[in-house]
Amino acid sequence: MSNIPHYTRSKSRHGMKQNQTIAEKIAEKMRAANNPDDDAPANRKKKGFKRSHIKIEYEGENERLNEDWNESKQLKTVDNPAIWQPVYWREQLENIQEMRKNQDAPVDTMGCERTADTAVGPAVYRYQILVSLMLSSQTKDQVTSAAMDRLKTHGLTISNILKTSDKKLGELIYPVGFWKRKVEYIKKTSTLLESQYDNDIPSTISELCQLPGVGPKMAYLCMNIAWHQTTGIGVDTHVHRISNRLKWVKSTTKTPEDTRKILQEWLPRSLWIEINWLLVGFGQQICLSVSPKCQQCLNNHTCLFGKANLQSKKKKRN
Numbered sequence: 001m002s003n004i005p006h007y008t009r010s011k012s013r014h015g016m017k018q019n020q021t022i023a024e025k026i027a028e029k030m031r032a033a034n035n036p037d038d039d040a041p042a043n044r045k046k047k048g049f050k051r052s053h054i055k056i057e058y059e060g061e062n063e064r065l066n067e068d069w070n071e072s073k074q075l076k077t078v079d080n081p082a083i084w085q086p087v088y089w090r091e092q093l094e095n096i097q098e099m100r101k102n103q104d105a106p107v108d109t110m111g112c113e114r115t116a117d118t119a120v121g122p123a124v125y126r127y128q129i130l131v132s133l134m135l136s137s138q139t140k141d142q143v144t145s146a147a148m149d150r151l152k153t154h155g156l157t158i159s160n161i162l163k164t165s166d167k168k169l170g171e172l173i174y175p176v177g178f179w180k181r182k183v184e185y186i187k188k189t190s191t192l193l194e195s196q197y198d199n200d201i202p203s204t205i206s207e208l209c210q211l212p213g214v215g216p217k218m219a220y221l222c223m224n225i226a227w228h229q230t231t232g233i234g235v236d237t238h239v240h241r242i243s244n245r246l247k248w249v250k251s252t253t254k255t256p257e258d259t260r261k262i263l264q265e266w267l268p269r270s271l272w273i274e275i276n277w278l279l280v281g282f283g284q285q286i287c288l289s290v291s292p293k294c295q296q297c298l299n300n301h302t303c304l305f306g307k308a309n310l311q312s313k314k315k316k317r318n
């Protein structure tokens with residue numbers, strides 16, 4: 001996006017210092033990962049962790065970076081698989097927080113928690129969050145937000161939606177992705193909520209996932225936003241893509257659900273809610289699905305995907 005500022009890189013709390021040897025960098029990363037204040041489940045198992053001997057001398061920056069990742073892999077598999085954490089995650093997270101500090105991505109003003117009406121009472125608010133999440137699948141935030149505005153003007157309550165014809169509901173939510181199927185899901189879900197949940201939404205992941213059209217990503221986000229409970233990380237396409245690019249997963253994951261499980265193994269629970277919002281906005285503005293803006297990304301010195309992307313662009317120019 002043309003209005004995205006170019007950022008000045010600042011050394012983070014655990015950032016790399018100039019003139020450090022690779023061994024020192026790795027040692028520093030591991031000390032950071034061993035921070036006792038960190039509440040990651042993996043960190044609680046770290047006592048007794050023995051750092052491997054590291055001896056590396058490489059000339060090229062890419063080789064050094066690759067070696068960092070390889071050493072990280074070796075440490076996790078040789079010493080204790082339970083303690084695995086991506087070697088640069090703290091620095092990368094702090095850079096993303098810096099890049100997201102203006103809070104000017106579509107998700108910041110049109111995310112699901114922004115589209116529900118807080119003045120309608122808690123149960124109706126929760127229903128609206130659920131409907132917003134159902135609409136948001138395969139749909140841009142702007143389109144979801146506009147559909148939610150039309151639904152709220154029409155009257156977005158369970159009883160009113162059940163009185164609304166499928167044709168009218170389709171007109172209200174069009175052009176969200178798969179709108180015809182979503183009409184069916186919203187109607188069936190509303191029927192279940194009225195008959196089985198006393199016009200409220202379920203408060204557990206397993207019950208939410210049994211509703212038509214509701215999968216794990218929606219369920220975890222719904223627990224976070226509607227019930228204010230941290231039960232898991234909401235992993236959508238942005239979180240899935242960026243986690244793989246930054247190597248926040250041990251090996252490439254095929255599905256968002258696989259990514260969620262790995263992230264939850266090492267990411268401190270205190271970040272589980274924030275991470276979705278951070279990465280979604282980052283994915284909307286900089287780490288785009290197609291043509292990510294690696295040139296202006298603060299993580300382009302530790303992201304192998306970004307480095308390869310920049311090198312390929314450079315080759316094309318030459």
Ligand code: SF4
Nearest residue numbers: 287294297300303306
């Ligand atoms: S360097 Fe590029 S691919 Fe890597 S996180 Fe930044 S924008 Fe995404």
